[in-house]
Amino acid sequence: MKNLLQDVARRAEGYIENLPYRRVGPTPEDLEALEALNGPLPEHPTSADEVLDLLDRYGSKATVASTGGRYFGFVTGGALPATLAANWMAGAWDQNAFSHANSPVAVILENIALGWMTDLFHLSPGTGGALVTGATMANFTGLAAGRHALLQNAGWDVEEKGLFGAPAFPVIVGAEAHPTLYKSLALLGLGRNRVITVPVDDQGRMRADAFPTLDTPAIVCLQAGNVNTGAFDPIAELCKRTHAAGGWVHIDGAFGLWTRIVPDLAHLTDGLEQADSMATDGHKWLNVPYDCGIAFVKNPTALRETMAISAAYLPQTAQREPRDYNPESSRRARGIEVWAAIRSLGREGLAGMIERNCRLTRRFADRLKTGGCEILNDVVLNQALVSFGTPEKTLATVKRIQEDGTCWCGSTVWQGKTAMRISVSSWATTEADIDHSAEAILRCARA
Ligand SMILES: Cc1ncc(COP(=O)(O)O)c(C=O)c1O
Numbered sequence: 537m538k539n540l541l542q543d544v545a546r547r548a549e550g551y552i553e554n555l556p557y558r559r560v561g562p563t564p565e566d567l568e569a570l571e572a573l574n575g576p577l578p579e580h581p582t583s584a585d586e587v588l589d590l591l592d593r594y595g596s597k598a599t600v601a602s603t604g605g606r607y608f609g610f611v612t613g614g615a616l617p618a619t620l621a622a623n624w625m626a627g628a629w630d631q632n633a634f635s636h637a638n639s640p641v642a643v644i645l646e647n648i649a650l651g652w653m654t655d656l657f658h659l660s661p662g663t664g665g666a667l668v669t670g671a672t673m674a675n676f677t678g679l680a681a682g683r684h685a686l687l688q689n690a691g692w693d694v695e696e697k698g699l700f701g702a703p704a705f706p707v708i709v710g711a712e713a714h715p716t717l718y719k720s721l722a723l724l725g726l727g728r729n730r731v732i733t734v735p736v737d738d739q740g741r742m743r744a745d746a747f748p749t750l751d752t753p754a755i756v757c758l759q760a761g762n763v764n765t766g767a768f769d770p771i772a773e774l775c776k777r778t779h780a781a782g783g784w785v786h787i788d789g790a791f792g793l794w795t796r797i798v799p800d801l802a803h804l805t806d807g808l809e810q811a812d813s814m815a816t817d818g819h820k821w822l823n824v825p826y827d828c829g830i831a832f833v834k835n836p837t838a839l840r841e842t843m844a845i846s847a848a849y850l851p852q853t854a855q856r857e858p859r860d861y862n863p864e865s866s867r868r869a870r871g872i873e874v875w876a877a878i879r880s881l882g883r884e885g886l887a888g889m890i891e892r893n894c895r896l897t898r899r900f901a902d903r904l905k906t907g908g909c910e911i912l913n914d915v916v917l918n919q920a921l922v923s924f925g926t927p928e929k930t931l932a933t934v935k936r937i938q939e940d941g942t943c944w945c946g947s948t949v950w951q952g953k954t955a956m957r958i959s960v961s962s963w964a965t966t967e968a969d970i971d972h973s974a975e976a977i978l979r980c981a982r983a
Pocket residue numbers: 610611669670671672673714716717759761762763788789790791817829
């Protein structure tokens with residue numbers, strides 16, 4: 537075991553030290569070489585040293601270097617040093633965060649982490665929370681609590697009776713809601729297509745003037761941070777209008793919620809503290825290793841009544857048992873890395889990281905604009921949309937950038953226009969990374 541762990545530490549150190557010098561995406565040859573990890577089902581044991589060697593020899597080259605400073609795809613955070621170390625420690629501990637009986641340390645760290653985030657996001661003390669796989673499941677969790685509360689108010693116990701025959705209620709989303717929000721609605725039996733869709737403006741913000749007049753309680757899904765533009769829905773006003781009709785506001789803040797920590801950006805989420813539930817990701821702007829999503833529900837009883845389980849073999853305690861607040865049961869102890877991220881950076885360090893990412897995104901957009909590219913969105917956050925001309929030219933340029941390997945950006949279609957997406961979400965990105973990447977992008981655009 538000792539040699540194995542020393543070996544893995546040495547190999548991981550080599551991987552991380554090489555990040556600034558390697559291409560971001562793997563080559564087709566690196567991917568083809570993964571075939572060496574295939575083969576017939578092993579009938580006999582292989583030593584752990586050899587298993588590790590195979591993984592490193594073939595796997596490391598085939599990774600996407602998304603934990604380095606020049607990965608700008610999707611919305612992808614790196615892994616802060618303290619969180620990687622915590623992840624290794626947690627792996628050695630191998631704790632199940634199901635309940636106190638399984639792991640007091642996992643539950644206590646999770647509780648501390650949830651309490652710290654409640655403070656960071658200026659939520660009410662005592663807000664309910666759950667650490668799940670990602671924002672998709674965090675949206676699911678918040679919306680499940682909303683479904684529970686609205687139907688309970690209508691005299692229907694949805695957990696006991698299911699949705700067949702339940703009183704109907706409207707679900708309202710913006711036209712630019714994230715596709716995974718529809719998945720959560722579908723999983724909850726609320727339907728992808730029976731939603732009322734509110735038109736958005738040119739940045740993807742829900743238009744308050746087009747929001748329906750509510751005369752019945754509804755679940756209203758707002759967004760804090762559009763995946764393409766970074767824009768925020770008008771939260772304060774729509775919370776007020778939803779609550780006046782007895783409804784439930786859920787906010788998808790997969791990355792945008794973290795702007796609450798930055799004094800200069802906090803106005804973007806004005807009114808968010810009034811929302812009933814919200815979702816965010818740890819693996820995006822908190823820069824913890826995959827996977828980690830976080831759900832918050834203002835009324836912890838609603839969350840508990842939605843998720844609680846009981847059985848004779850499960851000890852009943854007076855403490856918060858994660859199994860009663862979470863859609864998952866046995867699960868990895870994500871609170872350890874969240875605790876480590878916040879403990880290592882503190883409020884100030886977290887705000888600095890988010891601010892720096894936003895400043896670097898503006899620098900990136902300025903460089904590309906000066907080089908002749910068109911920036912399609914107002915760069916208010918860490919997201920920028922770039923057009924290189926026609927859709928064909930933009931897609932060809934994105935392909936060339938990915939093949940070039942200096943950095944990695946994906947493509948999108950924003951309100952009918954084909955664009956390249958840039959998301960600067962990693963603590964590891966430096967000014968030099970931005971300048972080097974902008975040069976490579978302009979070179980690919982000219983080619
Ligand atoms: C606004 C928004 N919601 C939800 C998600 C889904 O997050 P996850 O993949 O962590 O489930 C994303 C991912 O980019 C997002 O940007």
